Amino acid sequence: MPPILTDLIIKDLTVIFCGINPGLKSAWDGHHFSGRSNRFWKVLYQAGFTPYEIEALNDATILDFGYGLTTAVARATSRADELSKEEFDNSIETFKIKMTRFQPQYIAFLGKPAYMAFSGKKQIMWGHQPEDFCGAKVWVLPNPSGLNRGFTLADFIVHYRQLLNAIKIDTLH
Template sequence: MLNDLIAEKLTVIFCGINPGLKSAEEGHHFSGRSNRFWKVLHQAGFTPHEIAPVDDKTIVSFGYGLTTAVARATNRADELKKEEFADAIEAFKTKMTLYNPKYIAFLGKPAYTAFSQKREVAWGAQAEEFCGAKVWVLPNTSGLNRGFSLSDLVVHYKELYKAIKAS
């Protein structure tokens, strides 16, 4: 099981698609060896050092939180069924309304496309808010996402970081 790491009025809640098997087993977000989330977060400027997955709880002290769109752990996110996103949306909306982050950053397009019911979604800032929060869609940092190099990921995440600092 992978618990949310969130608090009220955070700057950003990063929303993964769903937990990987290793993360769910260990109880730490983005703990798969090939996942680049913590490295990207640091290199984009969000944290002063690279957080180890076992220290994932410290992310809240920087004003950021972690959650997933769907709770079921899988080896690959593409193993999820459309119904699982549909079943998860109301609980997700309730959570976002309760915790009221300034931004929600969806990591990968599947959750946001399912939750917004849009067919096409561009990377980056979205025109519409979601539960009162500004929305960004960022590439997933999974090692299975070979379409984005580490430097590509950092560029996308740094855009969000710069937007936050400018607001």
């Protein structure tokens, strides 16, 4: 059984990026988004969140920028669709406790499945969601997994940059 991937989280983050669950490679490596085909670090940099592209090996440096990483479900799989509805249901309380304890300003769910499971909604749009979750504003962004072929790199950058722009606007108020 693969090890549990440790969250990168501290109190009062600007954004906690929430993956659906760890990929097997990330769990074994002990670093978030370490799969060769995963585009998270490239997208984060190109969208303007970080001044350089963080390497998965240095994933903890994301905390230096006010961002953190967690997953909705802790169990690592090769594909997120291997998770059961029960696994999401059993993860909700733990996730809520974590968000309440650490109080990020924003939760960015990477992909729709986790937020759909946690919110109970059958349909959601990409981007900002109308209700908060544990006091945080919610955004749903495309999942950067290499298995997600529905989005180009440019598409990802547009979606992630919209979140960054919203954060900048909130900061001005």
